[in-house]
Amino acid sequence: MADGSMTNVFLAAVLSPLLLGVINRTKAFFAGRKGVPLGQAYYDAAKLLRKGMVLSRTTTPVFWLGPVAGLAAMTSALLFVPLGGLPAAVSFPGDWILLAGLLALARFLTVLSALDTGSSFEGMGASREAFFASLTEPVFLSALAALSLKGGASSLNDLCAFASTLFAENLPAAVLVAAALFIVYLTENARLPVDDPNTHLELTMIHEVMVLDHSGPLFGYVVYGTAVKLWIFGSIVVSVCPLFRAASAPFGVLVALAGLLAVAVLTGVVESVMARLRLLRVPLLIAGAGVSAVVGAILLTGVGR
Amino acid sequence: METLLAALLGILLSAVFGAISDRLPGRWRRLAPAGLVVSSLLGLLPVLKTLLQGEISAFRLPWGVPGGSFSLLLDPLSAFFLLFVLGLSSLAATYAVEYLEAGRTGFFWFFFGVLTVSMSMVTLARNAVLFLVAWEIMTLASFFLVTFEDEHLPVRRAGWFYLAASHVGTAFLLLLFVLLGRGTPVLDFDLFSFPAAETLEAGVLFALALVGFGVKAGFVPLHIWLPEAHPAAPSPVSALMSGVLIKMGIYGLVRVLGFWSVPSVAWGKILILVGLSSGILGVLFALAQHDLKRLLAYHSVENIGIIALGLGLGVLGKSLNQPLLAVWGMGGGLLHVANHAMFKSVLFLGAGAVARTTGTRDMDRLGGLLRKMPWTGGCFLVGAAAITGIPPLNGFVSEFLIFCGAFHGLKAGGLPALFSYSVVMGLGLIGGLAAACFAKAFGAVFLGEPRNGAEHAAREAGPLMRWPMGILAAVCVLVGLFPGVVVEALSPLLRQVSGLSPADFSPIKETMTGTLEVVSRIAFVFLAGVLGLWGFAAWRARRGAVAKSVTWDCGFAAPSPRMQYSASSFAQPFTDFFRGVLRTRFPPTVLRDLFPTESALHTKTPDVFHEELYRPLFGRLKETLLHGRRLQHGRLQLYVLYIVATLVALLVWSRG
Amino acid sequence: MSAWDQALWVAFILLNFLLLGTSRLSVCVRVLSAQGFLLAALPWLSSSAITGHTVVLSAASALLKGLVFPWFFMRALDAAEVRREVEPYVGFGASLFVGLAALGFCVWLARALPHPSAVSNVALPASLFALMTGLFLIVSRKKAITQALAYLVMENGATALGMALLHWEPLVVELGILLDLFAAVFVMGIAVYHINREFDHIDTDRLNYLKD
Known part of the structure; x- marks a missing residue:
């Protein structure tokens, strides 16, 4: 099992808020603004951790459980996410099921803590989040399972390594699976065609509205957890890409970080050039990702030999 | 094995005691559940031993019933299911003592005990006749428990629903065991002969088992009794039914599949x-x-x-x-x-x-x-x-x-x-x-x-x-x-x-x-x-200021609890997206006048299989069978004639 | 087969899914046009030799399916002044799901059917899938114009099947089919136009008034 290093975990712990900064700066560039500092998420999180809290009288300890367990689940999930050529800290057959499970755990408790406030806005956000997530989960799993169809790999490490070789062997399948994973990345991280992280109207929010009532250290956890989640899915997308995999350690780290930077910039570009989809159209986007994963899988079963 | 049988006997005795306990003073009434719990816990000892160590013990008595023998076997598979039968029964019984409180509960305890024992017998039986008898007692006992609160009409309806569905399932099982035991005079499991898995005959057997046990387990589309019976039953009974009773279907399926060392690929796919x-x-x-x-x-x-x-x-x-x-x-x-x-x-x-x-x-x-x-x-x-x-x-x-x-x-x-x-x-x-x-x-x-x-x-x-x-x-x-x-x-x-x-x-x-x-x-x-x-946040919260306030109301000054997102609204995206399957009904609300006063929305999602498959099917069946009522006219002489005619026909068939 | 060839076939499959999932009529028309060009490009990229047969076919396909028919449909859309939505009987999500199931079936069917071993094994399921998509669209969409579109999708599937079995089908048959098609689209276009003039809409579900 444990064959990798903790490098990825440390990198994520230190650098993940930077990704949010990069996305914001990219969007600012497209909008012709100067934009917030790259390290804004660090300042936010640090400041929030030092602040006091406002708690609603309606809430129970479940309200605490959302951010706390959310961040704990994200950091434990980091343990088995590879980064480019760097293997994950822990790797075992089926670890990506545990990854999906931990993400589901974080989401479940976040949804509950939103419902705990009794606010109709947060209930609305929770309902939409639960709906989209329930469609995204099978897509995520079927994209990864497609990769294990031919390579026979069963841990996230091996799956990503196999996927990156696939680009040379079976380009269409590789592109299809990678596209599905990228849409999952956008959906899970509440990015643009699905959810607008910058919206200012509670009615249109999904992810942001669920944490309206959190404040102080709890909201600090939420901000930091968002960054770590972005890092997790970003690393998966990067590790699947053959471009950002290099074997030797110091160089490998740099290449992988460059990959994450590229993914963040790409996210910023997507957010700048696309409008948000109507809520009713989002399921079709996710279903489209599912179609792409399944077609990839069918190609991998040997149809496209 | 003897300990287990003693424990089952103890449960049965407690059940019988429960049946008469309504006439006893209050304190005595608790004796029935107490005996039930203690006996169940006693029974868990041999069960755990078999489960953990893989020890197999058998018990066999001759039995006069044609084709029957009182043959029991405790192997890990039986022990695994017994663990939950006995364990959950004792927990549910403890719960039920407080849940039921006053009233005539003797009836409840009797059938509760009988249900526990019959489920145990189902897992232990190695003879088809014994198995089916235990299976039927299990169905009947659970029917009486489901209809425990029979003063309500929906409960009675649900009970009949359950009984009818169960018996359809049992009919398939009867056929299954008859086919399996064609070669032997005594229908013991280890005397059965099995056709090779890929043959049509084995396929028929598998189909019978799948439907027969599937009704109990609740496979779609055989599941329609579950959403009726579970809400109707008292909660400890629902827990027991959902926890172990429907698992008896799974047990039966696993047991029957175990008859073939190499099952057919098609069965796995199905x-x-x-x-x-x-x-x-x-x-x-x-x-x-x-x-x-x-x-x-x-x-x-x-x-x-x-x-x-x-x-x-x-x-x-x-x-x-x-x-x-x-x-x-x-x-x-x-x-x-x-x-x-x-x-x-x-x-x-x-x-x-x-x-x-x-x-x-x-x-x-x-x-x-x-x-x-x-x-x-x-x-x-x-x-x-x-x-x-x-x-x-x-x-x-x-x-x-x-x-x-x-x-x-x-x-x-x-x-x-x-x-x-x-x-x-x-x-x-x-x-x-x-x-x-x-x-x-x-x-x-x-x-x-x-x-x-x-x-x-x-x-x-x-x-x-x-x-x-x-x-x-x-x-x-x-x-x-x-x-x-x-x-x-x-x-x-x-x-x-x-x-x-x-x-x-x-x-x-x-x-x-x-x-x-x-x-x-x-x-x-x-x-x-x-x-x-959590510790860090709590520490910060203790040191820093924590203000208690209302939930963020977006500037609206008078939020009321009724404005919360309700369960139905939470589920709305799902019911909308999957409306093709769910067919959720929204009765239209009619708004009158220029300033409509009150209006309400009710949604209802009836079971599609019930509405579109079984209701029309049984409706047709009823129409067809109504023609048979001509035979049912109340004249005694003609009834005797039926008997005579049947008898003569049978004699001619068997001798001719 | 070359990687490009395979990529084109995959694109062909995905275009069919786009047809199933989109709600815009104009997108449907563009998808058809793209399919036409794809079919035209296919013989050039596959490993088989280029003959006069393929040149003629590919040119005809690009011209007719890539340009003429889409233009014709766009004009019909404008003339009929229909709402630019597809109006399905079966929802788009469900259609995508049916599409997946159909694709799985086609993969199975392509393996089960006897065929020459030289045929690339994406091509056969892909072309069968186009046939299925066309059939499903005819069944599940309301407007007459969608049905004309779906008919063309089916025809694309048939052409693709011909491409897959290129060496076994004479040129004359192909051209004959194309000619038939041209006539059929022409007739359908006129029919749609007239239905529209008569009824002010082109919903087929109201055509049953004509039954008596």
Whole structure:
């Protein structure tokens, strides 16, 4: 099992808020603004951790459980996410099921803590989040399972390594699976065609509205957890890409970080050039990702030999 | 074995005592449940011994019934199911003492005891006649328990529904055993002769078993009795029925499949298809329900589907001679049987506690109960998290095993790979939908503000109701934290159902427990993270200022609890997206006048299979059979003529 | 087969899914046009030799399916002044799901059917899938114009099947089919136009008024 290093975990712990900064700066560039500092998420999180809290009288300890367990689940999930050529800290057959499970755990408790406030806005956000997530989960799993169809790999490490070789062997399948994973990345991280992280109207929010009532250290956890989640899915997308995999350690780290930077910039570009989809159209986007994963899988079963 | 029989006898005696206890003074009345619990716990000793050590013990008495023999056998498979029959019966009985409180409960205890004993006999019986007799007693006893509150019309209706469905199933089983035992005078299981698995004959046998046991288990589309009977029954009975009674169907299926050492590939595929449809449709219908217990009943259908997925993979593995697939699939399916027994009972018991104190099961009328009932709410939360299959709880462990089984299937290539792929996708979808459904159920009932005012009177359940829930929830957590230990303990069972030699089996088991050890370590990392983060936030909260305020109301000055997102609104995106399947009905609200005053919206999601398949089918059947009423005219002479005619015809047929 | 060839076939499959999932009529028309060009490009990229047969076919396909028919449909859309939505009987999500199931079936069917071993094994399921998509669209969509579109999708499937079995089908048959098609689209276009003039809409579900 444990064959990798903790490098990825440390990198994520230190650098993940930077990704949010990069996305914001990219969007600012497209909008012709100067934009917030790259390290804004660090300042936010640090400041929030030092602040006091406002708690609603309606809430129970479940309200605490959302951010706390959310961040704990994200950091434990980091343990088995590879980064480019760097293997994950822990790797075992089926670890990506545990990854999906931990993400589901974080989401479940976040949804509950939103419902705990009794606010109709947060209930609305929770309902939409639960709906989209329930469609995204099978897509995520079927994209990864497609990769294990031919390579026979069963841990996230091996799956990503196999996927990156696939680009040379079976380009269409590789592109299809990678596209599905990228849409999952956008959906899970509440990015643009699905959810607008910058919206200012509670009615249109999904992810942001669920944490309206959190404040102080709890909201600090939420901000930091968002960054770590972005890092997790970003690393998966990067590790699947053959471009950002290099074997030797110091160089490998740099290449992988460059990959994450590229993914963040790409996210910023997507957010700048696309409008948000109507809520009713989002399921079709996710279903489209599912179609792409399944077609990839069918190609991998040997149809496209 | 003798200890076990003594324990069963003890339960039976307690049951009989219960039947007459209504005439006794109050304190004596508790003797029946006490005897039941003590005997059940006594019976657990030999069961655990067999389960953990793989020791097999038999018991046999001659029996005068044609084709019958009183032949019992306790092997790991029986012991595994018995563990839950006896364990859950004792917990449900403890709970029921407080739940039922006053009134004539003797009737209840009698059938409760009989149900426990008959379920035990079902798992032990090795003779078809004995099995069917136990099966029928089990059905009847549970029918009387379902209709315990028979002063309500819906309860009586549900009871008949259940009875009719069960008997249709039994008819198939009767045919199955008659076909299996054609060659032997005594219908003992070990005397049966089996046609080769790929023949048409074996296929017919499998189909009979699938339908016969499937009715009890609740496979779609045979599930329609579950959402009727579970809400009607008293909660401890619902817990017992959902926890173990429907598992008797799974037991029967596994037992019958075990007759073939190499089953047919097609059976595995059929089980996977059945599992997918039960799992996905079950959870979809659950999402659309308003009644908490009805929702839980549909989740039983979903979980039975997950179990079928595991079994299907296991059967595929056995028939393709892929031991890895067989062990992981079967293991996941059976472990899910155990896990479902635990978390579903906790949920039903919790739902019962809520319904008992608030007087309603309608989720749109509940809310904010966690502050009034922290114990019940906490246990319900553990059960809800476990059933959605998220770590670090037991539901995740069994789904993880099934997923891993599916990976082994993916490598097999060809159609098995396609089926394994659909298992992965289906389980993902089921997991996501179940999470949404239980976020809705827990959120609507326990979180937020009370919606209706009925909760002001809500009170936490007493100790006899709290402890069973607490124990079950604790077991859910423990199994989730130490899955490796559990699989190690179940290894005699897994070896039996996978049919492998010890030499083949042990390396597979080693990798299994090894993987689960890692999962368990990650779970502890997670828990440490939760503790650390919570501690930090609490420390900050103590040092810094914590202001208590109202929930953010977006500037609206007078928020009221009725403005909360309700359970129905939470489920609306789902019911809308899946409307093609669910057919949720929105009776149109008519607005009159320029300034309409009040209006209301009611949605209803009746079971599609009930509405579109069974109702028309049985309607036709009734029309056809009505012609037969001409034979039923009330004239005694003609009835005697029927008898004579039949007798003569039989004589001619047998001699001629 | 070359990687490009395979990529084109995959694109062909995905275009069919786009047809199933989109709600815009104009997108449907563009997809058809793209399919026409794809079919025209296919023979050039596959490993088989280029003959006069392929040149003629590919040119005809690009011209007719890539340009003429789409232009014709766009004009019909404008002339009929219909709402630019597809109006399905079966929802788009469900259609995608049916599409997946159909694709799985086609993969199975392509393996089960006897065919020459030289045929690339994406081509056969892909072309069968186009046939299925066309059939499903005819069944599940309301407007007459969608049905004309779906008919063309089916025809694309048939052409693709011909491409897949290129060496076994004479040129004359192909050209004959194209000619038939041209006539059929022409007739359908006129019919749609007239239905529209008569009824002010082109919903087929109201055509049953004509039955008596």
